[in-house]
Amino acid sequence: MYSIPFLDIPPLASAHGVVRLPGSKSISNRALLLAALCEGRTTVLRGLLASDDTQAMRTALEQLGCRIQQNGDELHVTGLDRHAMPAGLQLHLGNAGTAMRPLTAALALLARDGQQFTLTGVARMQERPIGDLVDALRPLGARITYEKNPGFPPLQLAGLDTARLDEAQTIRIRGDVSSQFLSAMLMALPLVAERRERVIEVDGPLISLPYVAITLHLLQRFGVAVRNENWRRFVVPAGSRYRSPGVLQVEPDASSASYFIALGGIASDPAQGQAITIEGLGADSIQGDIQFIEAARQMGVDVQAESNRLVVRRGAWPLKAIDIDANHIPDAAMTLAIMALYADGPTRIRNIGSWRVKETDRIDAMQTELAKLGAAVQAGPDWLAITPPAAQAWRAASIATYDDHRMAMCFALAAFNPAGVRVRIEDPRCVGKTFPDYFETLFGVVQARAGRVPVICIDGPSASGKGTLAQAVAQQLGYGVLDSGALYRVAALAARRRQLDIDPANARQLAELARNLPLCFDGERILLDGRDVSAEIRTEQVGRDASLISAIGEVREALLDWQRQAARLPGLVADGRDMGTVVFPHAPLKVFLTASAEKRAERRYKQLISKGNSATLSTLREELEARDLRDTTRAAAPLKAAHDAEVLDNSEMDVQAATEQVLRWWAERQS
Numbered sequence: 001m002y003s004i005p006f007l008d009i010p011p012l013a014s015a016h017g018v019v020r021l022p023g024s025k026s027i028s029n030r031a032l033l034l035a036a037l038c039e040g041r042t043t044v045l046r047g048l049l050a051s052d053d054t055q056a057m058r059t060a061l062e063q064l065g066c067r068i069q070q071n072g073d074e075l076h077v078t079g080l081d082r083h084a085m086p087a088g089l090q091l092h093l094g095n096a097g098t099a100m101r102p103l104t105a106a107l108a109l110l111a112r113d114g115q116q117f118t119l120t121g122v123a124r125m126q127e128r129p130i131g132d133l134v135d136a137l138r139p140l141g142a143r144i145t146y147e148k149n150p151g152f153p154p155l156q157l158a159g160l161d162t163a164r165l166d167e168a169q170t171i172r173i174r175g176d177v178s179s180q181f182l183s184a185m186l187m188a189l190p191l192v193a194e195r196r197e198r199v200i201e202v203d204g205p206l207i208s209l210p211y212v213a214i215t216l217h218l219l220q221r222f223g224v225a226v227r228n229e230n231w232r233r234f235v236v237p238a239g240s241r242y243r244s245p246g247v248l249q250v251e252p253d254a255s256s257a258s259y260f261i262a263l264g265g266i267a268s269d270p271a272q273g274q275a276i277t278i279e280g281l282g283a284d285s286i287q288g289d290i291q292f293i294e295a296a297r298q299m300g301v302d303v304q305a306e307s308n309r310l311v312v313r314r315g316a317w318p319l320k321a322i323d324i325d326a327n328h329i330p331d332a333a334m335t336l337a338i339m340a341l342y343a344d345g346p347t348r349i350r351n352i353g354s355w356r357v358k359e360t361d362r363i364d365a366m367q368t369e370l371a372k373l374g375a376a377v378q379a380g381p382d383w384l385a386i387t388p389p390a391a392q393a394w395r396a397a398s399i400a401t402y403d404d405h406r407m408a409m410c411f412a413l414a415a416f417n418p419a420g421v422r423v424r425i426e427d428p429r430c431v432g433k434t435f436p437d438y439f440e441t442l443f444g445v446v447q448a449r450a451g452r453v454p455v456i457c458i459d460g461p462s463a464s465g466k467g468t469l470a471q472a473v474a475q476q477l478g479y480g481v482l483d484s485g486a487l488y489r490v491a492a493l494a495a496r497r498r499q500l501d502i503d504p505a506n507a508r509q510l511a512e513l514a515r516n517l518p519l520c521f522d523g524e525r526i527l528l529d530g531r532d533v534s535a536e537i538r539t540e541q542v543g544r545d546a547s548l549i550s551a552i553g554e555v556r557e558a559l560l561d562w563q564r565q566a567a568r569l570p571g572l573v574a575d576g577r578d579m580g581t582v583v584f585p586h587a588p589l590k591v592f593l594t595a596s597a598e599k600r601a602e603r604r605y606k607q608l609i610s611k612g613n614s615a616t617l618s619t620l621r622e623e624l625e626a627r628d629l630r631d632t633t634r635a636a637a638p639l640k641a642a643h644d645a646e647v648l649d650n651s652e653m654d655v656q657a658a659t660e661q662v663l664r665w666w667a668e669r670q671s
């Protein structure tokens with residue numbers, strides 16, 4: 001997950017590959033709750049989503065006394081003992097509608113006399129309506145009070161008035177603000193249907209209907225067969241009781257799939273043999289957002305839907321503008337708004353009034369942010385119309401995401417714009433709500449335009465702090481790091497292990513070895529011949545060998561490909577001695593980092609002593625000066641600042657100040 005202030009996505013060219021998406025949020029949170037309501041029985045949930053929203057539900061259930069154990073990819077949930085739930089709990093449900101609404105209904109009906117629960121969430125959750133649900137619960141005897149604003153969380157639930165519960169006739173509920181109210185009631189009513197049937201009727205229109213279908217499907221899996229009378233009246237039969245299905249497999253999230261369906265339609269060119277394949281989700285899905293496929297097809301996308309897999313390719317290009325009622329796919333419809341940027345005319349998305357009360361006012365947010373890219377956007381109370389910018393009229397933009405995961409996810413697709421302008425996504429961490437690894441997954445299947453993966457080079461002498469600075473800069477930007485020195489160290493170690501003398505006389509064999517290093521990067525670890533050598537390559541001996549091997553031109557040449565391959569999305573910070581001069585001569589920012597020999601010797605000294613090694617300052621300084629001389633006078637790629645490098649002397653600077661300076665230079669290059 002990118003927990004950084006912003007993520008810059010460089011201009012993208014194409015998309016190709018296979019993705020497996022995380023579990024459905026809607027199914028995961030329902031399954032967690034229903035498993036918790038199977039008193040005393042254990043349910044094994046597979047493929048469950050792990051994200052902010054499911055964490056909110058999990059934590060709340062655990063606070064209520066539910067035992068939840070992770071076992072590899074499985075979650076074992078043992079049903080709550082409703083008589084042993086602790087009283088006086090405060091449950092913080094973040095911004096998860098699928099936790100707040102269903103838990104309100106379930107706990108309102110479970111709470112015993114004298115037992116109190118407070119349900120709250122982030123500031124935005126306190127602006128998301130819940131009044132219609134509370135109004136439906138009160139006639140059943142639920143004692144609910146608003147702690148702040150009537151109609152909105154936080155809520156206080158006190159014990160149920162069971163006399164009123166027994167008298168309650170048909171329950172009525174409005175479904176035109178959120179379908180989650182009806183879903184919440186449907187999941188709570190079996191808790192009070194043991195002795196008599198419970199009937200609920202919808203007043204007025206019901207929006208987001210397919211989500212109610214998910215609810216009914218899962219109720220069935222957990223042993224409760226609700227009678228659905230034309231989506232107006234629902235009967236929970238007397239004697240209903242939750243029964244664990246034993247094992248439940250959660251499907252990948254169909255709303256999350258919408259970004260990859262759009263991606264295929266925008267950027268997978270069948271003439272180049274490209275396609276985006278989404279594994280584990282297909283035409284058999286129980287999620288309403290699978291119907292996004294139909295909308296994508298209307299726009300011209302070629303989607304092959306098998307039962308358990310989708311294969312997506314570009315069809316019509318540009319995409320075809322559409323006019324669509326998207327009430328049934330409120331979440332995935334946001335993706336259509338971005339696809340509209342690539343269409344042949346204005347696209348209109350109608351009947352999406354619920355957008356105004358979700359993670360943010362999504363109609364307003366869309367209008368503002370699409371306009372930044374150059375689109376002409378009109379909006380009304382429940383609709384949005386988007387006219388795409390002309391090919392060269394796209395503008396580079398910094399997209400505000402309003403703590404809304406879907407804003408971040410769908411706007412990333414704007415990076416395929418024909419003008420080749422960069423797209424900045426602010427606060428990319430917000431995708432954690434439903435898809436923490438969204439950007440990693442995206443970057444795994446897209447290719448940047450040729451030469452457009454951004455590279456920052458940081459070159460400099462030994463102990464100048466290049467590595468630390470490179471890490472700090474990369475962390476701020478979400479970029480990868482190439483520690484090219486480590487490559488020379490590994491090559492030197494490999495030579496020693498093969499008893500190959502590090503001598504120019506062996507240049508050919510050494511280069512051959514370097515070209516075919518049995519090397520693998522595993523996160524922070526470096527594996528040589530399948531063994532972790534991350535610590536071993538840091539020894540003084542290997543350091544000396546690395547200096548020798550790096551002076552051999554043929555070896556340097558042989559390692560070029562390794563280094564250039566490290567330039568991957570979203571960008572790279574490369575540290576070494578010839579990054580800017582030889583390896584990435586076209587990098588937009590090159591920094592030559594230096595410090596006095598005295599300062600560098602001091603730093604190395606402190607480093608060694610802190611690791612418990614012995615050292616003397618004067619010897620270290622002599623060694624550094626000797627190394628500087630070797631590095632600057634060697635024939636192959638001598639250490640020097642590139643002619644277009646920014647020179648940074650950090651003798652009197654800490655890492656933070658140096659990082660800020662590099663980021664300032666980077667920002668200047670971007671504009």
Ligand SMILES: O=C(O)C1=C[C@@H](OP(=O)(O)O)[C@@H](O)[C@H](O)C1
Nearest residue numbers: 026098178179180208211330354
């Ligand atoms: O029940 C559900 O799982 C959901 C219902 C929909 O909300 P509304 O019914 O409020 O439109 C949807 O937007 C939300 O992401 C999940």
Ligand SMILES: C=C(OP(=O)(O)O)C(=O)O
Nearest residue numbers: 095096097098331358359
């Ligand atoms: C509306 C959404 O979330 P919630 O479940 O919080 O309503 C969403 O995920 O787009």
